Amino acid sequence: MSTRATGGLSLVRSDFAGQPRWALVGSGALDHVTTDHIRTGELETVPVDRQELRVLVGNVMDALKHYGASFASTPGGASWLHVQHVPVRRFVTEVLRKLLALNAWEPFASTPAPLAPAPYEGRVGLRSSSSREYLAYTITWSGIAYLLGAETPYNLTRSAQLRNRARVSTANTDPSPLPSDLQQRDVVALSWTSRHADTLMPVLAELERDGRTSLLLDVATDPAERCPVPMATGIDLRSAPSDLFSLSGTTEGLHPRDDEHVVRIKGHDVHLARLVVLLSVLLETSGGCTQPSWRTILRAEIWLDGVLSATRPHTVLLSNDTSPLGALAAHAAERHDVNTVHVQHGAWSAESVAWPALHCRDIVVMGERDLPIARAWVCHPDAEVHVLGQPRFDALAGLGREAQRRYLETVLAPGNRRAPARIAVWACQPFSPGHLKAQVDLLLDGLSAAAGDWGLVIAPHPAQGAVAFATLLKRDGGPPVAVADLRVGARGCLAGADVLVSAYSTCGIEAALLDVPVLEIGPPGERTLDLADSGLATRCHDAGDIAEALSALRDPGTPVPRTALDVVCRWRGDSAAQVARLITQRAEASARSSDHVHHDAPSATFASPQGEGAPAR
Helix, strand or coil: CCCCCCCCEEEEECCECCECCEEEEEHHHCCCCCCCEEEHHHHCCCCCCHHHHHHHHHHHHHHHHHHHHHHCECCCCCEHHHHCHHHHHHHHHHHHHHHHHHHHCHHHHHCCCCEECCCCCCCEEECCCCECCCCCEEECHHHHHHHCCCCCCCCCCECHHHHCCCCCCCCCCCCCCCCCCCCCCCEEEEECCHHHHHHHHHHHHHHHHCCCCEEEEECCCCHHHCCCCCCCCCEEEEECCCCCCCCCCCCCCCCCCCCCCEEEECCEEEEHHHHHHHHHHHHHCCECCCECCHHHHHHHHHHHHHHHHHHCCCEEEECCCCCHHHHHHHHHHHHCCCEEEEECCCCCCCCCCCCCCECCCEEEECCCCHHHHHHHHECCCCCEEEECCCHHHHHHHHCCHHHHHHHHHHHHCCCCCCCCCEEEEEECCCCCHHHHHHHHHHHHHHHHHCCCCEEEEEECCCCECHHHHCHHHCCCCCCCEEECCCCCCCCCCHHHCCEEEECCCCHHHHHHHCCCCEEEECCCCCCCCCCHHHCCCEEECCHHHHHHHHHHCCCCCCCCCHHHHHHHCCCCCCHHHHHHHHHHHHHHHHHHHHCCCCCCCHHHCCCCCCCEEEECC
16 A cells, blocks of 8 residues: 555554564655555554454453453452453453454555554553543554554553543542431432433332332433432432542552463464553543443442442342443342342344343343343343333333424424425434444435435434534535434434434334334444344435435335334333332242241242243253
């Protein structure tokens, strides 16, 4: 490759003393380079085999577990690698994606050789993201050189971008005291996103109607993700201590010296001690509730132990038990001999989860297709999986289609302007800016070519800010485009749409349940919810597919049969009541069992609620 590049870094062949060698250099120095070279930005666009990537990530995580899982643990016995598995796994995925891209570039694949870093480039940096809070950590190419054994005396661990993030004081190391008015509660629930709150709150309300009390711990650090104040008096809402997520600082045990331990990946020896050193950046940086630092985890365990000791619940209720706070809460509940219930809050697929692991005792899934997935992911030895639907979908039948349609028309045509006859709603995901741009271009090209008068309303993901879409709206000609209010979101407007468009937003399931046509967009290989496989959506790979699908919507469709919907989500309007019944029956059976010396007494038998409940093993 000999195209001239300016800015950024490039990988250049620079043999020395007759031996092949590769070096990272500034792209501005390539004016007279005649050897093989490629910009690192281009290298990162090289497609990789996703299945191979998943297998290799699993191999590296296994190697990390055997090598260093014991390097740091909480006082309650939770390993750093167990609690922080999700951010660690995502970082490892970034490492392997770069290694696979390196191997896929023919000049390097034909002549693999040592890689020299770019002096002064930090080894760990951040990728662009449209999420308001999430820190998308990545490894730099100099970090790759470091992992492969290169000497990097002039490279700091953190990139300048990470070093420039505001450093938070770590002087206060004592946990905040618990409120003195905590009372005994039947259920303790944990939420840190609006999707968690919307999933758990209906269940807690059903429990309250049955005379059961609960404590909802809101640990969100993004104000937009916090729980609304419950209307029911039996639900006590408390927030995490204000300083819980402000802790950064060194993690003891995660700075091992170089040793001989490596994991072999596609012909490369990745040094495990150096990988742990790079991972320490993730654990030493305060990243909010989605990526808490290790010091925060240590404090959070003390806080959760105090809450569980004060409230003495029979159940801990979660809608995420794999991310750091969820894994920690499930671990704490087990130590307190409290049952754990996980309610699936989003669609699952092999590609959509950072870590295929479920730690709770009872796992509630949305549809029949989730049953085998959940059974494959369970970790609890006595786990049972129950197909009971999605509690936050219970309210879908009450959405006002006409009111939502008026909102869409007002957003697209404020004042007295004429609204388009047909309206598409795009339910977004917090993609990178480049990915968002590619999707909106694909969608607008399809809308422009479709028969009919179309407009587009962009519904941001709850984790996104409206600023992420400012540049996307600057396009000459084409259909009118507007962004829905963040407080409205896709749920607040999809019932009024002629079609809902998404790659893999759970809103696609909501639209299908309401008989709103769904398009799953993206080039071949793009991850979707696979609703098309169940006959609930149309798969569109390009603008032509979108135009054809939109034009076909002019003909009235046939309602999707319930049997097809049940595959994706059991929807009867009583999911919250079913989950509440599961919780109370499990607690009552446990209480009866503990009252008898002989645990095989008939009264100790547990009956699953309606839907499906089956042992995982």
